[in-house]
Every structure is written in C-alpha cells, then in structure tokens.
Amino acid sequence: MTDQTNYFGEFNLKNDVISALTKIGFTKPTPVQAKLIPDILQGKDVVGQSQTGSGKTHTFLIPIFNALKADVEATQVVVTTPSRELAAQITRAARQMSDAMGYEKVSIAEYVGGTDKQRQLRQLSKHQAQIVIGTPGRIRDLVALKALRLTSVSTLVVDEADMTLDMGFLNDIDYIAGAMPEQLQTLVFSATMPEKLKPFLKKYLDNPHFEEIPTTTVIADTIDNWLLATKSKSKELVLDQLLEILNPYLALIFANTKERAKELSQHLRERGLKVAEIHGDINPRERRRVMKDIQHLDYQYVVATDLAARGIDIEGVSHVINDGIPNELEFFVHRVGRTGRNGMSGIAITLYSPDEDAAVVELENLGITFQAMEIRQGEISPIKDRRARHQRVATTNKLKPEMIGMVKKKKKIVKPGYKRRIKNTLKRERQMERRIEQRQERRAAHKK
Structure with missing residues (x-):
C-alpha cells in the first residue's frame, strides 16, 4: 500500500518509488518538485529555473526511476552536468534511490573527464548502463567512439544548463542529443536562463513547460x-x-x-x-x-x-x-x-x-x-548601517538654494541680528533634515 503520510503519493507514483522516498526521508516535495514532477511524469519537456539547493536533482530522479524499465539492458537515461563533483553528487543520489527501491540489477554509470577512459570502453563493450551520468566532454567521447549507444534513450537531462553554457559544453550536448531518438523527453534545469541558451532549448524541446520558481528571499531565512x-x-x-x-x-x-x-x-x-x-x-x-x-x-x-x-x-x-x-x-x-x-x-x-x-x-x-x-x-x-556616516556627511553639507543666498549675504555689512538669524535658520534646517534622515532610517529598519 502507498504510504499515506508521504505527500509524493499525490503524484501517482509507483508504490516502490514512494516507499523508497520514505526510506530516504523524503515526504514533502519542494516547490520545484511540486511544480514539475507531474509534467515530467506525463512525458512533457520541461525547463526548470530555480536557485541552488531547491531539490532539482530529485525533481528528475523521481520520475526517471518511476519510468525505468529495470529488465531492459540498454541506456535509457542520460544526465549531463558541467562538473565532476556534481556528477558524483547526482550519481550518489541515484544509487541511493536504486538501493532504497531494492533494485539489484539497475546499472548506473558515471563518466567524467580525468578518469580511465580505456577502462570505461572495456566496460561498455560488455554492457550498457541503464542510467548514464557524466560530464558532456567524456560522454561525447564515448559516443563518438561508438562505445556508448544512445539509440534507446528516452530521457535526456541537462543539469546546470547556464554553467554548461559558460564552460563551453553546449556543442557537446548538441552532439550527444543528436545521437538520440527523435522521440526524446528533454529536461533542462538551471539557476539562470541566459539568452544564448534559448536556441538550444528551441532546437531540442517540444513546447516545453517552463517554470521559474521564485524565492521569497534571495538568501535563505536560515x-x-x-x-x-x-x-x-x-x-x-x-x-x-x-x-x-x-x-x-x-x-x-x-x-x-x-x-x-x-x-x-x-x-x-x-x-x-x-x-x-x-x-x-x-x-x-x-x-x-x-x-x-x-x-x-x-x-x-x-x-x-x-x-x-x-x-x-x-x-x-x-x-x-x-x-x-x-x-x-x-x-x-x-x-x-x-x-x-x-x-x-x-x-x-x-x-x-x-x-x-x-x-x-x-x-x-x-x-x-x-x-x-x-x-x-x-x-x-x-554595527549601524555602514553607509549611515557617508549619508549623514553628504546630507549635512548640502544646502538648499535659498540658504546659499543667505550665507553669501554674510560677507556683506548687514543689519544687527541678521547673522544670528542666519545661524538659527541654518540650525533649524539641519535639525529638520536630521529628523527626516532618522525617519528614513527607522523605515528602512522596519522594512528589514
């Protein structure tokens, strides 16, 4: 039976997927997961834009394991990511899901630059991993050598797409996607959405669901x-x-x-x-x-x-x-x-x-x-606002036009009491401006 305490049950996932999520401590989806998992489960192409730490990895891993054909020994999923460390992180999360589901036969392979390519070629000559995770350059090399076969791939995930673009890997992604079937589900995740990324999205995504997950604060409340x-x-x-x-x-x-x-x-x-x-x-x-x-x-x-x-x-x-x-x-x-x-x-x-x-x-x-x-x-x-001193200096040194005229008259011979009136007027002006400044500071503090 489905675990009724797990909110992921609302997505109509397989029972063993929900059970696995419960085992690894996942019960309530993050905003990006709640928005995109239903569309991914329906086979739609999606573009998810959200900040780091928002749960993007499991946004694609959960539907992947829900649809995976464990008895088919062919590469069904390819996940690309621009850094070796992130590839290792995603691989760990995928293996954790696989173990929690009790999948003994599911093969997950990690292919990244700086590792033993010859060994990977020997492994691929014997069998093809069902889920491939790696950096674009190494995956492209293995495809170009006809060692990694992508003709059975149903899902391509491009993670950290903006960083992939910045590091010059987009041509590699283009090559990899070109080796896959036309009927392909493409999932793109990114923290930002640069203009130069849009031609790729237009080429490989079919009427994608675009979802930008706004953040209530730029920096987390914690x-x-x-x-x-x-x-x-x-x-x-x-x-x-x-x-x-x-x-x-x-x-x-x-x-x-x-x-x-x-x-x-x-x-x-x-x-x-x-x-x-x-x-x-x-x-x-x-x-x-x-x-x-x-x-x-x-x-x-x-x-x-x-x-x-x-x-x-x-x-x-x-x-x-x-x-x-x-x-x-x-x-x-x-x-x-x-x-x-x-x-x-x-x-x-x-x-x-x-x-x-x-x-x-x-x-x-x-x-x-x-x-x-x-x-x-x-x-x-x-300490107080680091800018307060600069603002105060700038404010108190600035006089209104009518005051400038009065100050200039100080150089002339004036009637008795006129200098005192100028001095008192200047004092009142500065007091008024200081009160305004204090009010603004209180408003700013209240806003924070």
Whole structure:
C-alpha cells in the first residue's frame, strides 16, 4: 500500500518509488518538485529555473526511476552536468534511490573527464548502463567512439544548463542529443536562463513547460548574512580572528582564484589547522579522495574556488566565509547557499576591503541584505548601517538654494541680528533634515 503520510503519493507514483522516498526521508516535495514532477511524469519537456539547493536533482530522479524499465539492458537515461563533483553528487543520489527501491540489477554509470577512459570502453563493450551520468566532454567521447549507444534513450537531462553554457559544453550536448531518438523527453534545469541558451532549448524541446520558481528571499531565512569590513587590516588577519572566535563545526572558505585558494590554505596550515583544498589544480583522483575525507568530517576547514559553489554538496557546513566579493556576482548566492541547508541554521560572512565597496552596493541592489558586523574586544558585534556616516556627511553639507543666498549675504555689512538669524535658520534646517534622515532610517529598519 502507498504510504499515506508521504505527500509524493499525490503524484501517482509507483508504490516502490514512494516507499523508497520514505526510506530516504523524503515526504514533502519542494516547490520545484511540486511544480514539475507531474509534467515530467506525463512525458512533457520541461525547463526548470530555480536557485541552488531547491531539490532539482530529485525533481528528475523521481520520475526517471518511476519510468525505468529495470529488465531492459540498454541506456535509457542520460544526465549531463558541467562538473565532476556534481556528477558524483547526482550519481550518489541515484544509487541511493536504486538501493532504497531494492533494485539489484539497475546499472548506473558515471563518466567524467580525468578518469580511465580505456577502462570505461572495456566496460561498455560488455554492457550498457541503464542510467548514464557524466560530464558532456567524456560522454561525447564515448559516443563518438561508438562505445556508448544512445539509440534507446528516452530521457535526456541537462543539469546546470547556464554553467554548461559558460564552460563551453553546449556543442557537446548538441552532439550527444543528436545521437538520440527523435522521440526524446528533454529536461533542462538551471539557476539562470541566459539568452544564448534559448536556441538550444528551441532546437531540442517540444513546447516545453517552463517554470521559474521564485524565492521569497534571495538568501535563505536560515542563514545569517554578515558583512565584515577589513579596513586597514589584511584579510588573513581578520580571517584568523574570525576562526578563533567562531571555532566552526565545518567552515567553507571561498577564494576568487585558485592562486588565492592556495595562499589561504598555506596560511591556515601554518597556523596548525588541517585544511582541505578544492580547485582546478587538484587532480581528479586527489579531489575525489579529499571529498570523501570531507564527507567523513576529517576536515574542519575547506578552502575552495567557485567550482565548489555549484558542483559540491557538503553536508554540515556551519559557516561560509567569502574572502572577498566573487568576480561573478551571481556566484555569491551559490556560495552562501552552501550553509543553512535542509532547515539547518548557518552563518555566511563576507570580508571586504574598501576597494570592494562598489561590488557590495551592487549585491545590495540585487536584493541581498547584509548585517554589518565588526570584531571588537574579541567578539563579533553588529554595527549601524555602514553607509549611515557617508549619508549623514553628504546630507549635512548640502544646502538648499535659498540658504546659499543667505550665507553669501554674510560677507556683506548687514543689519544687527541678521547673522544670528542666519545661524538659527541654518540650525533649524539641519535639525529638520536630521529628523527626516532618522525617519528614513527607522523605515528602512522596519522594512528589514
């Protein structure tokens, strides 16, 4: 019987799928799952646009396992994703579903760059995996060598489509899709929807259902989003102070470049801390080993580039620390979203130097709200709006046109008491403007 306490039962899924979801702790669908799973089950092409951590992976995995023909030994599903880490993450989720359903015969293969291609070719000569998950370049290579056969594929999933486009993999996806049957269900998932992606969607999707899942807040409510000015101090010094005060359970520290990631890792190691590094110069085998150690909580600190922001799901991240504003502002949300997941609380801290103030303002214009903080006497304390002083200076120095005329008259010989009247008028004007400013600050605080 179907588990009546599982809301997924409303989707008319197979009993063993619902039972599997209950086993892995899934009972209530996320907004993107609620919107798209019914259409996918009906065989429609879909385009899902939602933020990271919204449950996109199971949005396509649940219908895939519901429709999978376990007794057919042919590739039925291909899932492409732009990073090796994300491919590994999806593979883990797929195998978890398969195990929970009790599928012993279902074969799931992961094909990514940097792994043993010859071994994969030998495996494919013996049998074809029913579900293929991997990076576009490696999957294309295996198809071009006629080792991976896609003539029986019924579903193509393009995950993180915007990142796929940014990394130049769209031609590979085009080649892979061209090797599949015309009657193909295509599912595209993306955090953003760039204009350059639309020709691909038009070519391969048949009247797709497009769903953009709005977010009530840019940053999840479970995350405290702090902003910390380094002022005249180095970021390394401020980072040292932070880590000493916080002693995080697991801190993910983001750097803008792999060179900076190496510098920070070396700096923290010199302080006697055990630090994991994740960036482009770490070879695939080492990266897999490091990721395994991180999952086993062997590290308290992980220094990473933005590769990790979109491609890695590390459980238990208590703190995210940004060593500055990311070069691509949209990555900010992906970075911060690594903490405060699954209803847990988290703290995101962004260090910024004076030359990054314009980038902070740009993030605020995108709807991101910060709590300005400072380190004072060994504690992290909130401060007033970092812009208040600048606004006050700008306001009090600006006089109305009629006042300018009065001030100019001060240079002339005037009647007795005239100077005092000018002084009192200026004082009243400034008091009035200060009251207006205070009212605006209270309104802004009330809005927050």
